Amino acid sequence: MSSSSETLRRRYTDEAFTYLPRLFQMVDRNRYSPTYGSFDRSYWHYRTMDFPCGMYQEFTLPLALAYAHPFPDNPYYGVERVRELALAGVDFARRSSHPDGTCDDYFPFERALGAMVFSLYACTETVIVLDEKRPEFLEFFERRAHYLAHHNETGQLTNHQALAALALYNVYLLTGNEQWRKASDAYLDIVRAWQSDEGWFQEYEGADPGYHTCTIAFLAKLWKKAQDERILALLHPAVDFAWYFMHPDGSYAGEYGSRNTYHFYPHGFEVMAPLNPRAAQIADQFLTHALPRRTRYFNDDDRMCAHYLYDWMQAYLDFSPVRSSEPLNARAPFQKYFPKARLYVECTPQYYAVLSLAKGGVLKVTTDQGPAYSDTGLIGATTDGKVLVSHLVDNYEVEADLENHRFRAAGRLCRRRAKLPTPFTQILFRIVNLTLGRFAPNLLRALLQKILITGKPRTDYTFERSFEFAPDRIRIRNVVRRPAGAAGFTSIHVASDATSIYVANSNVYQRSVLLPWRELRALCDQVNQTGAGEEWIDVMPSTSPIAQGEKPA
Structure with a gap:
């Protein structure tokens, strides 16, 4: 391997090893403690939680990899205490699970x-x-x-189905029990059924390019173990779809996805790089731009950081000797529209833009210097205290005129829910957890999903957003109509990073969140005075303060 390739390769582990000390802080290291091996510090140390979250036990894997492999400058290689703590984590997962082997995430008996x-x-x-x-x-x-093998979850989350297939295959490898391989295949059949012919996998109500890379990673890990050609048939179109959402600055995905995530898991692209040139381009863009320029996303709270930590380590181990022959940023100008995902991508010499019509017109514009414009739709407060938004996934009226580079989405504004827990509601919720929820967890989960994620609290206020793409600029027309007799607005903004559904892995950091919100004062005044208003925005990517490395105004 050339020195330049080795330099790129070790960027994965250089990034991963900055997190390892944190894991040793998170785990209960006292072998005489009843929670020895728990990585849920809020449970065993702060004691602010009344049950252990099972998700935290995935932190066993980074420790195991660090112990077992001589990564560059790896101080944990062969250290017996690291091995002990990894196995203690597995044992706590066993001891803290319910008698049927299940575990909880956000509430007891979930x-x-x-x-x-x-x-x-x-x-x-x-x-x-x-x-x-x-x-x-x-x-x-x-x-x-x-x-x-006998239960599934409510909601369509393909990444979970792919990971279930992978986990069950591991159980098959460890036990030799053929029924677990068949159970793995059953989950893989679900993944296959939930993949669009456009390449993307269903995540609740549509395509989410961020979670899409999670599914790619899990399927690639499974393919390495099973060598099943049917998995490659899923991976190739998935990689081709992902290629459109790796931005010129190395950032990836965003609020234009159905679940608002910036996820990027590189391991699947390293596995696929010898087989798919676009996978090699994506992986190299991450290594040459996202990591050294710090344009990657940061999802660094205790619950979530393990997700990409072991994936980086595995990407190092499976680093492909086949790299991209042409850098991603050498892409010639193009247009690409995915009618089923209702996602549009336009690449010009001046900018790279992704527009979601599925979300009422959510737009992200990037250059090779950084984020130029981020627009998560209209958000405004009414005089009677409601917050209305245009960015929920919905069945909007959509027009896509590729020949003239014009696009439109129109529909009803929805009320933004922001329900927070109180001591009283938490007591009631725990009573439900310990009674009805204990015996019908999927029923409770479906109800919560309807309230927090997929529900559409539509109003009679309507909006329309139109987009005109020119080679060096984008024009956006915003229209809002207020029903007769309804409350007016105190303010209306175009947000750079607002979201309104519950997704644990959203609302994290990517550089575009520092772009300013824009107040639509003229639109607000017109709506209040006449019942309808219009205001235009001109986007000039070359003048973005963040893309130029300046402080925003």
């Missing part, structure tokens, strides 16, 4: 499939890496596998 499969994959992979097939571990893995 039996959350996401937490189950993330931690099951990490724990089984830890046991594989460390070659520690203790009987009690295998018995626990099979109990959880049995539950997964």
Whole structure:
């Protein structure tokens, strides 16, 4: 391997190893403690939680990888205490699970499939890496596998289905029990059914390019183990779709996705790089731009940072000798519209733009210097205290005129929900958790999803957003109409980073969140005075203060 390739390769582990000390802080290291091996510091240390979150036990895997592999400048390689703590984490996952092998994520007796499969994959992979097939571990893995084979979750989250397939395959590898391979195949069939012919995977109500890379990573890990050509048939179109959402500055995805995420998992692209030139381009863009320029996303709270930590380490291990022959930023100008995802991409010599019509006109514009414009739609406050938004996924009236580079979305504004817990509501919620929720977790989960994620509290206020793309600029027309007799607005803005649904991995940091919100004062005044208003925005990407590295005004 050339020195330049090795320099690129070790960027994965240089990034990963900045997080390892944090993991040793998070885990209960006292072998005489009843919570020895728990990574949920809010439970075992702060004691602000009344149950352990099962998701945290995926932190076993970064420790196992650090112990087992001589990564560059790895001070944890071969250190026995690191191995002990990784295995203690697996054992706490076993001991803290319910009798049926399940675990919880956000509330007691949730039996959350996401937490189950993330931690099951990490724990089984830890046991594989460390070659520690203790009987009690295998018995626990099979109990959880049995539950997964007979239960699924509400909502369409393809990344969870792909990870379930991967975790179950690991259980098959560890036990040799053919029923777990068949259960893995059953989840893979769901992934196949939920992939659009445009290449993307369903995440609740549409395409989310961020979570899309999670699914790619999980499928690629599974393909490496199973060598099933049917998995490659899913991966190739998925990589081709992802290619459009790697931005010129190395940032990836954003609020134009159905779940508002900036996720980028590189391991799947390293695995696919020898087989798909676009995968090599995507991986190299991350290594040459996102990491050294700090344009990657940062999802660094305790609950979430393990997600990409072990993926970076695995990307190092599977670093492809085949790299891109042409850099991503050498892309010639193009237009690409995905009618089913209702996503439009335009690349010009001056900017790179992604527009979601599925979300009422959410726009992100980037240059190779950084974010130039970020627009998550209209958001305004009415005089009677409501907050209305245009950015929920909905069945909007959509027009796409590719020949003239003109696009339009129109529909009803929705009320933004911002319900916060109180001591009283938490007491009531715990009563539900311990009674009805204990025996019908999916019913409770479906209700919460309807309230927090997929519900559409539509109003009679309407909006229209039109976009005209020129080679060096973008024009945006904003229209709002107020129903007769309805309250007026105190203010209306175009937000740079506002979201309104609950997604644990959203509202994190990417450089575009520092772009300013724009107040539409003229639009607000017209709506209040006449019932309807209009205001234009001219976007000049070459003059963006952040793209030029200046402080925003």
